[in-house]
Amino acid sequence: MTASSAVELVSLTKVYGGVTALDAVDLSVPEGSVFGFMGPNGAGKTTTLRILTGLTWPTSGSAYVFGADATSATSTVRARIGFLPDVPGFYDWMTAEEFLRFAGSLFGIDRRTLDERTGALVDMAGLSGVTTRLGGYSRGMKQRLGIAQALVNAPALLLLDEPTSALDPLGRKDVLDMIASLSGRTTVFFSTHILSDVERVCDTVAVLDRGHVVAQAPVGELKARYGAQKIVVEVTQASEQVERLLRRTPSVSAVTRENHTLTLTVNDVDEARIAVPAAIASVGAGIVRMESGEVSLEDIFVELVGSER
Amino acid sequence: MRAFGAFLRKESLETVRTWRVWVVGGMLLFFALSGPVLAELTPQILRSVSGTSGMGGLIIEVPDPGWADAYAQWVKNLSQIVTWAIIVMLGGMISSERKKGTATLVLTKPLSRRAFLMAKFVSHSVLIVLATLLGAAVTWLVTLLIFGEAPAGVLAETTAAWLVFAVMLVAVMTLLSALMDSQVSAALLGFGVLAGLGIAGMWEPASRYTPAGLMNAPAALLGGREVATGWPIASAVLVAIVSLAAAAAVFSRKEL
Numbered sequence: 001m002t003a004s005s006a007v008e009l010v011s012l013t014k015v016y017g018g019v020t021a022l023d024a025v026d027l028s029v030p031e032g033s034v035f036g037f038m039g040p041n042g043a044g045k046t047t048t049l050r051i052l053t054g055l056t057w058p059t060s061g062s063a064y065v066f067g068a069d070a071t072s073a074t075s076t077v078r079a080r081i082g083f084l085p086d087v088p089g090f091y092d093w094m095t096a097e098e099f100l101r102f103a104g105s106l107f108g109i110d111r112r113t114l115d116e117r118t119g120a121l122v123d124m125a126g127l128s129g130v131t132t133r134l135g136g137y138s139r140g141m142k143q144r145l146g147i148a149q150a151l152v153n154a155p156a157l158l159l160l161d162e163p164t165s166a167l168d169p170l171g172r173k174d175v176l177d178m179i180a181s182l183s184g185r186t187t188v189f190f191s192t193h194i195l196s197d198v199e200r201v202c203d204t205v206a207v208l209d210r211g212h213v214v215a216q217a218p219v220g221e222l223k224a225r226y227g228a229q230k231i232v233v234e235v236t237q238a239s240e241q242v243e244r245l246l247r248r249t250p251s252v253s254a255v256t257r258e259n260h261t262l263t264l265t266v267n268d269v270d271e272a273r274i275a276v277p278a279a280i281a282s283v284g285a286g287i288v289r290m291e292s293g294e295v296s297l298e299d300i301f302v303e304l305v306g307s308e309r
Numbered sequence: 310m311r312a313f314g315a316f317l318r319k320e321s322l323e324t325v326r327t328w329r330v331w332v333v334g335g336m337l338l339f340f341a342l343s344g345p346v347l348a349e350l351t352p353q354i355l356r357s358v359s360g361t362s363g364m365g366g367l368i369i370e371v372p373d374p375g376w377a378d379a380y381a382q383w384v385k386n387l388s389q390i391v392t393w394a395i396i397v398m399l400g401g402m403i404s405s406e407r408k409k410g411t412a413t414l415v416l417t418k419p420l421s422r423r424a425f426l427m428a429k430f431v432s433h434s435v436l437i438v439l440a441t442l443l444g445a446a447v448t449w450l451v452t453l454l455i456f457g458e459a460p461a462g463v464l465a466e467t468t469a470a471w472l473v474f475a476v477m478l479v480a481v482m483t484l485l486s487a488l489m490d491s492q493v494s495a496a497l498l499g500f501g502v503l504a505g506l507g508i509a510g511m512w513e514p515a516s517r518y519t520p521a522g523l524m525n526a527p528a529a530l531l532g533g534r535e536v537a538t539g540w541p542i543a544s545a546v547l548v549a550i551v552s553l554a555a556a557a558a559v560f561s562r563k564e565l
Contacts, residue, residue, distance in 0.1 A: 053417040056564040075312070075419035083417045089410020091319075093326045105315035106418040149414065 006031045006157050006187035007052060011061035014047050014211075021047040023211035024061065029204070034183050036198035036219075037191040038297075039208035040305055045191035046086055048208070049161050052189075053083050065157065079107055082155030086162045088146035092135030096127045096145050099134060100152055107153040114152075121148040124178065126171070139166040147175060158182065160190035164197055176201050199297045209305045219297070226300045230293025231264045233276060236286040245279045252276070263293055265303075313424040316415065320432035329398070333436055336394060337444035344382035345451040348374050376459050377531065379452040380467065384527040387441070387471045395437065395475060396499035399482035401492030402429050403560065408490075413565055423557045430483045430553060434476050441472055467527035470538055473545050474523035478503075480549035484556040487563065520545040 007029035014022040022044045029035045039045050050056045051063050052070050063070040068077045090099055100121055104114040122128050125148040127141065137145070143166040150158060163179075164172045179188050180201045192198060198205055199219070206216040215222060235242050239260045246252050246264060251272040254265040266272035280287055324330050352371040403426070406412040416422060445468040453459035482499055489495040510521035522541030529536045 050565075055413060055417065075421070078417065078419045081417070083414075085410065085413050085417075087410060088414060089412075090414070091323065091411055093323065102315065102319050103414075103418065105318070106312045106415060106420050108311040108315075108419070146414075153418075 004031050005029060005064070006033075006066060007035075007189055008064040008067075009048070009061070010064075012048070012051065012058050012063055013060045014044070014051065014056070015059045020211050022051075022058070025208070025211070025213050027206055027213055027216060029187060029189050031187050032184050033204045034179060034188045034202050035190070036202035036205040037189060037208065038193065038195065038198055038205055038301060039191070040193055042210075043208040044211045045208055046161055049083075049085075049159055049189075049191060052159060053081065054078070079153060080156040082150035082153060082158045084143075084146045084150040084158075084160045084163055086165070088142055088149075090134040090137075090142060090145065092133060094134050095132075096125065096130060096134065096148075097122055099145065100149055103149045104152045109153065117152055117154075121151060124148060124151075124174075126174070140168060140171055143167055144171060144175075147178070156186060158186050158188045158190075160188065162192055163190055164192065164194060172197070195297045195301055205297070207301060207304050214304045215300070222300060223295055223297075226295045226303065229266055229269060230295055230299075231266055231269075231272060231276065231290065232261065232293045233264065233280070233290040234261045234288040235280055236260070236288055238283045238285045241283045242280050242285055245283060246276065249275050249279055260288070310424075312418070312420040313428055316420055316425060317428040317432060320428050321435075324432060324436050329436065330440075332394065332398060334440045334443070336391060337440045338447060340383065340386040340391070341444035341447035342451060344386065344448055345379035345455050348378035348382050348452075349455050351378075374456070376452050376456045379448065379456065379459075380464055380531055381528075383445070383448045383464070384467050384471070384531055387468070387475075388524060388527060391441075392475070392478065392503065393500075395478055396482060396503065397492075397496050399433060399479060400486060400489075400494075400496030400499060402433065402482060403486040403556075404490055404492055404495060407563075407565055416565060422560050426483055426487065426553070426556050426560055430479060434479045437475050437479065438472055441468060441475070463530060467530045470523055470526040470530065470536075470542075473542050474520060477520055477523075477545040477549045477552075480552040480556075484552040484559065487556040487560040517541075518544060520548055 005028045007027070009025050009027040012022050012025040012027075013020070025044070025048065037045055037048070047056070051058050052065060054070060057071050065077055066080060068074070094102065097118055100118045101114055104117060109117070125144040127145060127148075130141075134142070134145070143163070147160070147163055150160065164175050167175060176197055179190065182188055183201075183203065202219055204216075204218050205222060207214050217225070237260070239257055239262065243255050243257045243262060246255050246262065249272075251266055251268040252264050252275070253267045256263045264272065264276065277287060277290070352374050355369050355371045358369075403412075412425070416425060445464055449459050449461055449464055478499075481502055482495065485495040485498045486492075489498065506519075506521045506524055509515040509519060510524050516522045516525055517537065518540045520541055522538065523545055526536050526538055526541065
């Protein structure tokens with residue numbers, strides 16, 4: 001157990017009727033980080049969040065929240081958590097303000113503080129002046145209220161399951177701005193398959209695929225790690241010949257070409273740095289530029305997850 | 310404890326803001342108002358058709374109605390329609406919150422699953438008790454107005470006996486709703502429990518010592534018979550406690 005971890009998963013395994021949703025997952029979420037939990041649908045993201053919030057239990061392994069076992073988390077631990085499920089359910093007969101007051105009262109928040117927070121959160125959710133009962137809300141409105149209710153206790157750990165999935169572009173921007181503003185003060189752990197959201201606000205990410213964590217690192221480190229395996233080279237001539245030759249080079253695993261610019265995915269960077277210029281020279285072409293490629297989280301995600309499908 | 314109070318307040322508010330209060334309160338009030346009127350009119354209706362060609366000339370002798378007939382109507386409605394309505398309504402007490410996802414939101418806050426169940430049990434019991442007491446009061450008043458006589462003691466005794474049974478039923482339905490994933494399944498099991506108690510009540514020892522005795526008690530009390538309700542009440546309280554403890558155990562292991 002890392003001393004500064006808000007969330008720690010140790011060999012966490014969950015099996016549903018013979019189907020393994022999580023397979024010995026190890027994960028550590030540093031306190032104060034905005035942690036993106038990426039993965040395709042069915043990867044096990046929601047199951048992880050359900051275990052962390054005590055809605056279900058692991059088959060084996062452990063999940064800790066602020067050092068306490070999540071499966072037997074006391075009210076004291078839950079008082080520090082804010083949670084938004086993937087599809088939040090509300091009491092149709094309440095208004096947004098009533099629901100926020102009710103949610104706050106479950107935490108034992110005093111009336112004055114609750115008055116202030118309710119007003120601020122209703123504003124943040126863009127629901128000021130909306131008197132409709134929750135039964136008449138759209139999916140996006142419910143999602144925004146769901147985020148607001150997760151913040152009512154000013155949580156130390158905010159767990160969000162696909163928080164932007166039902167939002168329009170403006171709503172998404174607002175939510176991402178809000179998440180970014182919490183950085184350093186609140187640990188945010190949010191699951192998503194929208195990679196641009198992660199790229200925009202997360203400082204650390206983990207990629208989950210079919211119940212396995214296939215990568216976990218700070219975003220910059222992950223990009224540097226995978227960026228080093230991309231080489232962009234611009235040649236003076238005979239780019240088609242160069243492409244054919246590089247495809248046969250053992251240290252190069254993939255080649256794409258656009259005019260005289262070739263983007264190479266390499267499996268051995270040191271060897272490629274020698275083999276690539278040699279191959280270009282062998283067809284009588286020159287090098288205009290040769291540099292490490294820029295990778296997006298999407299490239300990394302596709303490489304990590306897509307390659308196994 | 311604070312979370313229990315907050316959730317109980319929510320339940321109470323939900324009772325008055327949704328169909329719940331209208332179904333339970335409205336139904337009991339309707340029976341309270343219509344029971345004495347029906348008791349007064351039924352003999353008149355029967356006499357009006359007595360001896361007519363439609364009845365094949367059959368003469369029906371009907372005694373003059375009285376307060377006992379009005380109370381009998383009240384007791385019959387409580388032990389039949391109201392009891393069935395409670396079973397159907399409470400079948401979804403827990404499962405509907407799980408299905409709608411509201412349980413997920415509240416149970417990830419500092420509200421224990423036991424407090425969640427207890428608040429449900431308390432709020433539904435209070436609704437049924439208050440609506441029944443109101444109904445009994447209206448029955449007494451309307452009976453007094455129509456028949457000029459309405460002994461309060463016997464009405465209080467019969468209503469109290471049924472109320473103990475009803476509160477036990479709320480506890481049993483709390484267990485069944487925590488156990489089953491659908492309202493229909495829980496309600497069907499509830500009817501099974503009711504049928505089982507009804508059958509058990511035909512056996513004298515079961516009627517004397519188990520909650521089955523409470524099903525027979527109101528009619529027996531109304532008939533002026535001596536009814537020992539001590540054991541049935543004690544066993545009903547025991548069944549209620551065991552049901553709530555079992556509900557808490559089942560629900561604490563339930564994946565939401």
